[in-house]
Amino acid sequence: MAGTQQEEMDFGSDSERMKKRTVEGGLLITFEGGEGVGKSTQAERLFHKLQSFGIDSIQAQEPGSSDLGNNVRSWIKRANSSSPLAETLLFEAARAQLMFETVRPALDRGKVVVLDRYTDSTLAYQGYARGGDLQTITQLNNIATANLEPHLTVLLDLDPKVSLARVNNEPDLFSGADSGSPTRVDDEGQRRFEDQPMNFHQNIRNGYLEMSKKDSRWCVIKADQAGHRIADAILKRVRRLLIERAIPEAVFRS
Ligand SMILES: Nc1ncnc2c1ncn2[C@@H]1O[C@H](COP(=O)(O)OP(=O)(O)O)[C@@H](O)[C@H]1O
Numbered sequence: 001m002a003g004t005q006q007e008e009m010d011f012g013s014d015s016e017r018m019k020k021r022t023v024e025g026g027l028l029i030t031f032e033g034g035e036g037v038g039k040s041t042q043a044e045r046l047f048h049k050l051q052s053f054g055i056d057s058i059q060a061q062e063p064g065s066s067d068l069g070n071n072v073r074s075w076i077k078r079a080n081s082s083s084p085l086a087e088t089l090l091f092e093a094a095r096a097q098l099m100f101e102t103v104r105p106a107l108d109r110g111k112v113v114v115l116d117r118y119t120d121s122t123l124a125y126q127g128y129a130r131g132g133d134l135q136t137i138t139q140l141n142n143i144a145t146a147n148l149e150p151h152l153t154v155l156l157d158l159d160p161k162v163s164l165a166r167v168n169n170e171p172d173l174f175s176g177a178d179s180g181s182p183t184r185v186d187d188e189g190q191r192r193f194e195d196q197p198m199n200f201h202q203n204i205r206n207g208y209l210e211m212s213k214k215d216s217r218w219c220v221i222k223a224d225q226a227g228h229r230i231a232d233a234i235l236k237r238v239r240r241l242l243i244e245r246a247i248p249e250a251v252f253r254s
């Protein structure tokens with residue numbers, strides 16, 4: 001049958017088809033930005049796309065994707081006031097655990113790790129927005145991750161007036177907005193931050209933009225576009241990184 005022949009030409013034998021593609025040393029892709037900019041939506045989308053290409057990948061979320069992270073999240077939600085340092089150390093503890101139990105082992109097996117928030121979130125929130133010392137936070141980030149830098153950081157940049165309206169389920173100001181059900185998975189843990197005054201969110205945005213100018217790992221995308229456009233822009237960049245790591249171009253045509 002023509003269909004079967006085509007499949008064999010593109011993907012080789014059954015055993016090869018079953019085996020997911022990996023890259024030497026793995027690939028760490030992080031998503032950053034303020035509340036409601038579309039990080040979880042796009043991280044999910046990228047993860048499914050990679051899977052559909054047969055690329056071995058996992059998806060995780062900070063601080064939620066470990067038992068410790070979930071406890072940190074619920075504590076931060078309950079705490080009336082916490083010291084910025086205590087908050088930073090808790091996030092770093094959750095991060096260290098996620099590195100240990102999920103991210104490092106996956107990278108060691110050559111997987112692509114799609115991470116919804118990482119070290120830059122601590123710099124943006126506890127540093128730029130809450131006034132913590134950036135150098136100290138950088139040191140703590142380095143300790144928690146054993147200096148593991150992302151290969152790519154996608155910054156979804158959006159005016160917080162728009163992103164917070166999204167989060168609060170107000171009508172989106174942008175006409176090409178995604179329709180459909182909300183996909184937020186981090187509501188409870190983020191509530192406290194969402195309730196902060198607007199200048200807190202502006203500081204986060206500005207902090208991210210400042211960081212993005214310092215390193216080529218950043219890919220800044222305007223997040224007031226339709227979801228599929230954002231997804232295409234992200235995929236273009238990811239595809240390049242994977243091709244550089246010996247993933248054949250044909251994989252992305254499937
Ligand atoms: N490009 C987009 N345009 C309009 N609304 C979007 C877009 N991407 C996501 N949304 C919606 O905005 C809300 C927040 O998205 P989410 O991915 O949870 O953001 P984050 O994880 O950054 O907080 C959700 O209701 C989601 O469906």
Ligand SMILES: [Mg+2]
Pocket residue numbers: 039040041116184185186
């Ligand atoms: Mg989210």
